[in-house]
Amino acid sequence: MYDISTRKRALALVTQGRSLNSVSRETGISRAAIRSWQNRLEPLPRMVPPDPGPPADECKYAYLLGLYLGDGCISGHPRGTGYYLRIACANSWPGLIEACEIAVRAINPTGCASRTQAQGYVSVVSYSRHWPRLFPQHGPGKKHERHIALEPWQQAIVDAHPWEFIRGLIHSDGCRITNWTTRLVGGEQKRYEYPRYFLTNLSADIIRLFTAALDQVGVEWKMANTRNISVARKASVALMDAHVGPKY
Template sequence: MEQHDLSIREEALVLLRRGVTNRAVADRLNVPRGTVGWWRHEDRKKRGEKFEHPTDCPKCTGRGFDREAYSYLLGLYLGDGHIISKPKQHHLSIFCTDTWPGLINAAESAMRHVMSLPSVRRRQRQGCVEVKSYTQHWTCMFPQHGPGKKHERKIVLEPWQREIVDAHPWAFIRGLIHSDGCRNMNWTTRLVSGERKRYEYPRYWFTNVSDDIRQLYTDTLDKVGVEWKHCTRAGKPYNISVAKRASVALMDAHVGPKY
């Protein structure tokens, strides 16, 4: 490491203790950022100061946040999301199929609208993109996080989460559909004047193994006036169907197909 005059180091420490960033100090004094970071680390250790990453976590700071974006992100998390929370690794991941670039953008946007400070990155995987936001504070925002798979543990919303979902039910439904649901075309046949004709109609599907998550979905559908029914496939009652014309029209107006 290049040796620097003691006076430069002392000047750097004065600026750092005032809250000036490493980058700004490095640029001002023409010193490598790595050197400034080391000086800051040694100064903190000498003074017994424990470093804590800055956070804009709404639960920890009490600040306001985009509640509609959170309702959508909650739906995504309950469907295709998970949180890694280890001593040196913390992030929220949402998995999005490659064929839905709009969904990928929406997931990233929701993360940034709920907490803007954590870095957000995309990681290409086979057939999908993992959208990741790095901070341990996602466990504050999603207290449903825990060991094991979601369908193997109880999933219950906290009162403050319930208030948000009640205020923004369509955002929550949209997040669930975007993660574990779809809009497709079904067909059947009918006799018309003695002739059998093919009839197509749109349907929304939602599939999730967790009884609790399916219940959250259907309870929210009830609140917005959408009719639904359980559909058992291969003996598994994991599917929720919305096929009534008026209900599909409501879903089209507020959710729509993935894109």
């Protein structure tokens, strides 16, 4: 038998985001007992996590913001104790997966991240109570079905590190490809190849954020259609190659 203060102490540890396993190891109380107390005792007030402040590494935050807007999501813990950030990365790009995990660890106040293998892709997963504050674009539904805008402090980071933001968006929803065309030269058809960058996203708001960053760094772009942005001019492709490059 455990007195009420012991039970409340164990439950307080759980409300701080601790797992049942870790609380059980620390207190010596079985997980089953702690779980039963959650259902029988009155819920304790949720602890309000302190504001984590600005991201510790603004450069990596700008990159992670691009990844999040492209292939990221935030979901709540079933017990309401915190949030999971998940960034989906294709198996084809192991360097991207590594860069994503490094960025997540740098931004998560706990420094924690892990990888979950799925069919065709890896999810870089990280738990924190602070993800909605660090990514206030989080909300119900799909990103392209709701308004996406940066907070002033986020915009200041993107303005200071536009290339990292562009790189994150390209690594999530973009690509570098080689196009080709034929021209008649001296009566003969000759094939010419040229590189091009594309970004594909269904959100008009995210498209605007991307093209605004391109404008800032002097990259010329064209809207191929409502969901595709193309960078094909030689000088602009050279700029993208110097600062972004193909996925790896």
